[in-house]
Amino acid sequence: MKRWILILSLISSHALADSLCYQSEGNPRTGKAFATDQDYQEELSRWRSHAPGTPNPFSLLKAYNVYSSEKDFANSMKSDKRAHCYMGCRISQTTNYKTADYVGWLKEERDLKDCKRSTHYDEEDYVATLRGATFGESQKDAKGCLQACKQVY
Helix, strand or coil, X not given: CHHHHHHHHHHHHHHHHXXXXXHCCECXXXXXECCCHHHHHHXXXXXXXXCCCCXXXXXXXXXXHHHHHHHXXXXXXXXXXXXXXXXXXXXXXXXXXXXXXXHHHHHHHHHHHCCCHHHCCCHHHHHHHHHHHHHHCCCCCHHHHHHHHHHHC
């Protein structure tokens, strides 16, 4: 019985934390925390309505490997948008546009849901990732991705 009470209390505290998440997430339209949970839920619902199709698990694994090997270099870039562009390009080169699209969208969805203002959900980051994914269809290597993304960001 005690075990069930503990499990129920953990579930309810998690639900409570989720319902207060809006206070910790930045609203990209105002630059401040969401004013209400309803505003937050509407943005979350709007973002989810733009979800691209999920690629196959093998492509996701390859994308994760690209991210793991390239993240330090991308994080060293002076421009956040350039880093998103570069990562989208590299993932698209290694997998395909669809996978880069999904990974870029998922990253922003997780930023919106993690209850941390520091991760800042930003739709323009997603746009930069998509632009990079487009470059990845024509660039042959990391150097090409960097050059293409430097021209734009």
